Amino acid sequence: MSTLVLDRVSRWYGNVVAVNDVTMTVGPGVTGLLGPNGAGKSTLIAMMGGFLAPSTGTVTLDGAPVWRHPGIYRQIGLVPETEAMYDMVTGWQLVLANARLHRLADPTAAARAALETVGMTDAKDREVATYSKGMKQRVKMATALVHDPSVLLLDEPFTGMDPRQRLHLMDLLHRLGDQGRTVLFSSHILEEVEEIAGTIEVLVAGRHAASGDFRRIRRLMTERxxxxxxxxxxxxxxxxxxxxxxxxxxxxxxxxxxxxxxxxxxxxxxxxxxxxxxxxxxxxxxxxxxxxxxxxxxxxxxx
CATH class of the missing domain: 3.30.70.100 (Alpha-Beta Plaits)
Incomplete structure (x- = not known):
């Protein structure tokens, strides 16, 4: 079981403050990062995943800093919102390449298991360029799961998915959380978060606005x-x-x-x-x- 801790984390680009003095703890189970578009969710997830350095503050995983700590990356799986992918390769080749980059003992078995987990076995030999938006999301999920991480970070993972794909991913996130993994996903849609997350962190204009279980957040919203x-x-x-x-x-x-x-x-x-x-x-x-x-x-x- 792993715990991410953000301590007074800020990130700015020139004069633009994307994340402002955020302190939160994300532990095992499914946590929803909720906020309107432009709230700073993607920037926060990039810092949690070690892809972006905080301007101030620290992000740690089980007490170890995430930034510039390559050993930590073996414990983290990241599904970015951006759709930039290698369109000329097949889904199988993409996931297998990620397994080899992690130097897994049996990359072929790991890639096969990851694709099966996200329901992409039948389409694994098609080029990524032929995939729908929802299929690309699932292949990104497979690349994030191939090394069996204890922490999974997903940035707007339901974008472009049809209802069947959404239900499949919701069930998968529930199962990963029940296994004791630390799963955090961002969304600007309240209903998505309500369906899955046990804990909610609310981000607005780069600031941490509220934290707690869904019922507490919902009560704050309805009582306004x-x-x-x-x-x-x-x-x-x-x-x-x-x-x-x-x-x-x-x-x-x-x-x-x-x-x-x-x-x-x-x-x-x-x-x-x-x-x-x-x-x-x-x-x-x-x-x-x-x-x-x-x-x-x-x-x-x-x-």
């Missing part, structure tokens, strides 16, 4: 104030009714738009149609104003 814009037959009368009922924290009626911020989503959703009916107001449109993942993550950062 919810904002709505409402259009009705009488916005002024409806605004007065909402204020009197107390189901919203703030009610703003400017520029012909009724904007409401409610702390309890369930209470507000039930109260709004009742108030409209009681005061003879017809609801024309009710739209959430802040339901994007970016707004959810921004709320977590601000806590």
């Amino acid at each position: 104030p919810h904002q709505y814009t409402i259009s009705s037959s009488d916005d002024r009368r409806l605004a007065a009714a909402i204020i009197a009922d107390g189901c919203a924290d703030t009610v703003d009626l400017t520029a012909g738009t009724l904007a409401v911020q409610a702390p309890d989503l369930g209470a507000f959703v039930h109260a709004l149609p009742r108030l409209a009916r009681e005061h003879g107001v017809r609801l024309l449109e009710v739209s959430p104003a802040d339901e994007s993942l970016e707004s959810v993550f921004a709320y977590l950062v601000a806590r």
Whole structure:
């Protein structure tokens, strides 16, 4: 069993800060690295895998520094988001080459086992150029697994996969986590993380926003104030009714738009149609104003 520890890790490119003072521990089991696009997830994974040096701070695996420590790389398997591959070779040749680079005792057996694990045995003799996006993802997974690493780092691994391929990979990650391996995968899609990860780390704009099990993170997200814009037959009368009922924290009626911020989503959703009916107001449109993942993550950062 292996544990990755990041201690006050930052990485910048010139004046651009990609990762800012992140401290986290990733242990055995499946951990989801969740955050919007551009949050710094890929940079963080590259530093965890030893492919990028932190500008400040340290990344260690079981107490040993990852950067410029080649012996550590035998314990780490990395599946990058980028699709740069050797298109002119077959899947078999690509995985076998990785097995030989690791100087495994039996590279042929290791390559065969890795391809079987990801369900690519039937297509192993086709050139990589002929593979779909999902098939390329699976071959990258095989190259990361061929040396039987204790740590697996996956950057947006579900991109381009069809539903059957996604279910296969989800099952594989579950099995790897159950074996005691340390598996971390990044995603900007909440549902992907919910399906697999027992622990979640949230990254926003390079900062570590939240950490814990999924239920805790989900609770933080659902308990945040919810904002709505409402259009009705009488916005002024409806605004007065909402204020009197107390189901919203703030009610703003400017520029012909009724904007409401409610702390309890369930209470507000039930109260709004009742108030409209009681005061003879017809609801024309009710739209959430802040339901994007970016707004959810921004709320977590601000806590």
